[in-house]
Amino acid sequence: MSRFSKAAALAGLLCLGTVAAVAAESFPGVGRPATPAEVKAWDIDVGPDFAGLPKGSGSVDRGQTVWESKCESCHGTFAESNSVFTPLVGGTTAEDMKTGHTANLRRTDFPQRTTFMKVATVSTLYDYIRRAMPWNAPKTLSDDDVYAVLAYLLNLAEIVPSDFTLSDANIAEVQAMMPNRNGMTTAHALWPGPGFGTEANKPDTGNTPCMSNCKPKAEQVSILPDYAWNAHGNLAGQNRAVGPVRGMKTGPDEAEAEAGSPALALAEKSGCLACHALNAKLVGPSYREVAARYAGKDSATALVGKLKDGSEGVWGDIPMPAQTELADGDARVLVDWILAGAPEK
Amino acid sequence: MSEGLPRPPAPAMDAGASNGRLRRAPENFLTAEQIALVGKGRRDFLRSTFLAAAAGVAGAAALGRPAAAAEGDDAILKPQPWATSLGQPVAANPYGVPSKYERALARRQSPGLTQVAAASVSFAPLQGMFGIITPSGLHFERHHQGWYDIDPAKHRFMVNGARPEFVKTPKVYTLDDIMRLPPVSRMHFIECGANTGMEWGNVAVPTVQYSHGMLSCSEFTGVPLRTLLEDCGADLKAAKYVLAEGGDGSAMTRTIPIELVLSGEVMVAYGQNGEMLRPENGYPLRLVVPGVQGVSWVKWLRRVEVGDKPYATKDEAVHYIDLMPDGQHRQYTSIQECKSVITSPSGGQMLLDKGYFNVSGLAWSGRGKISRVDVSFDGGVNWVEATLQTPILSKCLTRFNVPWNWDGRPAVLQSRAMDETGFVQPSYGQLRAVRGTRSIYHNNAIQSWKVADSGEISNVQIL
Numbered sequence: 001m002s003r004f005s006k007a008a009a010l011a012g013l014l015c016l017g018t019v020a021a022v023a024a025e026s027f028p029g030v031g032r033p034a035t036p037a038e039v040k041a042w043d044i045d046v047g048p049d050f051a052g053l054p055k056g057s058g059s060v061d062r063g064q065t066v067w068e069s070k071c072e073s074c075h076g077t078f079a080e081s082n083s084v085f086t087p088l089v090g091g092t093t094a095e096d097m098k099t100g101h102t103a104n105l106r107r108t109d110f111p112q113r114t115t116f117m118k119v120a121t122v123s124t125l126y127d128y129i130r131r132a133m134p135w136n137a138p139k140t141l142s143d144d145d146v147y148a149v150l151a152y153l154l155n156l157a158e159i160v161p162s163d164f165t166l167s168d169a170n171i172a173e174v175q176a177m178m179p180n181r182n183g184m185t186t187a188h189a190l191w192p193g194p195g196f197g198t199e200a201n202k203p204d205t206g207n208t209p210c211m212s213n214c215k216p217k218a219e220q221v222s223i224l225p226d227y228a229w230n231a232h233g234n235l236a237g238q239n240r241a242v243g244p245v246r247g248m249k250t251g252p253d254e255a256e257a258e259a260g261s262p263a264l265a266l267a268e269k270s271g272c273l274a275c276h277a278l279n280a281k282l283v284g285p286s287y288r289e290v291a292a293r294y295a296g297k298d299s300a301t302a303l304v305g306k307l308k309d310g311s312e313g314v315w316g317d318i319p320m321p322a323q324t325e326l327a328d329g330d331a332r333v334l335v336d337w338i339l340a341g342a343p344e345k
Numbered sequence: 346m347s348e349g350l351p352r353p354p355a356p357a358m359d360a361g362a363s364n365g366r367l368r369r370a371p372e373n374f375l376t377a378e379q380i381a382l383v384g385k386g387r388r389d390f391l392r393s394t395f396l397a398a399a400a401g402v403a404g405a406a407a408l409g410r411p412a413a414a415a416e417g418d419d420a421i422l423k424p425q426p427w428a429t430s431l432g433q434p435v436a437a438n439p440y441g442v443p444s445k446y447e448r449a450l451a452r453r454q455s456p457g458l459t460q461v462a463a464a465s466v467s468f469a470p471l472q473g474m475f476g477i478i479t480p481s482g483l484h485f486e487r488h489h490q491g492w493y494d495i496d497p498a499k500h501r502f503m504v505n506g507a508r509p510e511f512v513k514t515p516k517v518y519t520l521d522d523i524m525r526l527p528p529v530s531r532m533h534f535i536e537c538g539a540n541t542g543m544e545w546g547n548v549a550v551p552t553v554q555y556s557h558g559m560l561s562c563s564e565f566t567g568v569p570l571r572t573l574l575e576d577c578g579a580d581l582k583a584a585k586y587v588l589a590e591g592g593d594g595s596a597m598t599r600t601i602p603i604e605l606v607l608s609g610e611v612m613v614a615y616g617q618n619g620e621m622l623r624p625e626n627g628y629p630l631r632l633v634v635p636g637v638q639g640v641s642w643v644k645w646l647r648r649v650e651v652g653d654k655p656y657a658t659k660d661e662a663v664h665y666i667d668l669m670p671d672g673q674h675r676q677y678t679s680i681q682e683c684k685s686v687i688t689s690p691s692g693g694q695m696l697l698d699k700g701y702f703n704v705s706g707l708a709w710s711g712r713g714k715i716s717r718v719d720v721s722f723d724g725g726v727n728w729v730e731a732t733l734q735t736p737i738l739s740k741c742l743t744r745f746n747v748p749w750n751w752d753g754r755p756a757v758l759q760s761r762a763m764d765e766t767g768f769v770q771p772s773y774g775q776l777r778a779v780r781g782t783r784s785i786y787h788n789n790a791i792q793s794w795k796v797a798d799s800g801e802i803s804n805v806q807i808l
Contacts, residue, residue, distance in 0.1 A: 084461055
């Protein structure tokens with residue numbers, strides 16, 4: 001029984017009209033009805049049964065255009081890159097499309113788990129690309145371009161041919177070909193309720209509270225490898241300098257190591273480091289490369305302009321979007337720092 | 346000592362205790378050049394130097410001679426500036442910050458874990474924290490598409506139905522609306538499903554910050570989601586699931602079990618530890634789903650949809666799915682099962698001396714209250730029961746303590762928690778026998794810290 005009907009019943013019982021008046025609308029003045037346009041604007045989820053899927057279509061060809069201009073910079077030409085995120089495509093076979101199980105998931109020696117190796121539901125990809133990609137400009141693709149770029153990914157994954165057009169009418173047929181469509185199970189005890197009909201499942205692991213002589217000896221199977229000691233900086237600087245213990249000295253003092261340049265912090269804060277590294281090419285050129293190219297030239301003002309307007313064709317095919325959120329003064333600080341060789345301190 | 350810890354027998358050796366100082370930390374034994382060598386990655390060198398130094402000090406301490414001048418401790422005998430001059434005025438820090446001596450305790454990233462910092466994790470420094478509440482500035486972070494500091498006046502929360510019959514009146518609420526409603530405040534832990542995920546196959550990280558630091562605990566204040574759904578006339582009989590959605594770029598979405606909504610536990614929260622949520626934790630509105638992994642606690646919450654089917658969103662169909670040895674993924678694994686870890690002393694720390702230590706840690710369960718924690722000093726052969734510190738709350742961190750006299754010999758420290766359902770935290774052997782080593786998520790195995798005779802503590806795994 002809802003709280004309303006309970007309150008109403010109570011009111012009826014006590015014959016208190018005034019109470020009923022309060023209960024009928026329990027929080028007067030709080031919240032307002034959503035307009036249909038508001039619900040439409042935000043209700044963008046697409047379920048495994050394709051509830052919520054917008055009408056539309058997009059071809060592999062069109063998808064390639066979208067991919068090259070909006071996705072390739074981070075995910076690679078064939079969605080195989082792992083420079084920004086794990087690869088989207090790879091590791092599935094034609095045989096998997098028949099069985100609905102990605103066979104490579106059984107192998108312990110297989111290096112990657114790509115998106116297509118795991119995902120069972122094609123709706124997931126439509127829903128996610130529409131709400132969250134491109135990563136730095138989410139919710140900017142048209143519904144048709146989402147169909148198109150998904151068609152392109154399905155083609156890269158060798159699920160559909162290159163002359164395919166994906167649409168709301170045929171997406172269910174694609175679902176029937178997804179390589180890992182049978183790869184999910186809800187047979188576990190980690191869902192709190194009867195939703196999946198699994199409420200009778202007992203926890204699959206556990207222990208007994210034995211107190212003495214519980215086993216012949218403690219069998220040590222893994223220790224921290226030597227390189228990993230140093231990989232997390234100086235542990236002495238990650239522990240309090242008073243108390244019962246100290247951190248172990250595993251590197252130079254934090255003050256030395258971490259008094260990073262304020263410009264570096266600004267670059268991090270301004271999102272530049274999503275695409276640029278100091279020393280390695282990422283989506284854009286490394287800052288050291290930029291410094292080397294413009295060494296001895298008076299390029300600062302021109303580069304500040306590039307940050308405002310975007311840059312194209314200087315370093316390759318991938319353009320840099322205009323950095324519109326950046327304040328003028330900050331742009332200058334960043335450019336001067338880059339031209340000075342992007343020092344870390 | 347609210348629960349009356351038994352006083353342990355006197356330590357075998359009181360190293361210089363009379364001058365109020367324990368043995369110096371190892372870095373003080375090294376010259377600048379030696380430290381530079383260590384800085385270049387020569388830990389092997391450090392270890393041998395330290396062993397030599399430790400042996401020397403142990404000898405001196407055995408004589409029981411205080412190192413300070415005969416009359417006493419300079420910290421007492423010499424007037425200190427803070428006792429002999431004027432301090433700072435009120436409101437010098439309008440929003441107070443920790444002491445400058447506390448900078449070591451900070452959120453940190455694990456190098457190489459992710460490629461870009463806006464889709465990454467920072468870990469809470471459990472090794473230096475007390476009690477059960479996480480200071481909001483140290484709360485762990487996990488963002489998928491960066492964080493925003495959203496203007497609360499422009500934030501909206503919407504309730505709608507997957508089909509019209511699920512919600513009679515889809516509604517929109519402002520923060521003004523939600524903060525007018527009767528609030529509840531509750532303390533709960535939040536743990537990322539991938540906490541300890543780097544350690545499924547083998548030891549990978551040196552300290553408890555990186556092994557268990559995707560764990561925090563706060564007092565949250567907000568409105569039960571059930572209240573808001575009822576306010577919209579949701580059909581809570583037909584509803585089986587709700588979808589929660591974030592207002593950020595990732596528009597994070599997760600399927601939430603209706604059972605937890607009906608129980609009143611799931612909360613639309615704006616408060617955290619007496620103030621508003623921090624931006625990194627979802628300001629101005631987040632979902633609180635007690636006992637369930639952190640990804641479901643959708644931040645910057647903008648919408649809840651009532652439906653009757655699970656949604657298979659990206660973070661429940663491609664990630665946060667647990668790979669089993671047979672190649673199947675477990676989907677919709679949500680509950681964080683009973684788990685515990687010793688936070689002090691712990692990996693990457695060193696004991697400064699033999700003698701008395703308070704071994705302290707945290708225990709928690711997504712199924713309810715912690716009922717007991719046992720601690721072992723010999724890698725799980727023998728155990729003693731720890732004292733649980735109050736309060737002991739459902740789906741909340743519980744602090745445990747146990748006294749220990751370190752005799753200077755190698756030891757392996759472990760903790761094993763039990764919850765009110767009778768579930769006992771498994772060992773690595775027990776966990777891997779069922780789930781293999783590739784799951785990534787929901788690693789709740791017993792953690793082992795090995796204490797060497799030098800006092801150095803390292804992360805090891807015991808079956």
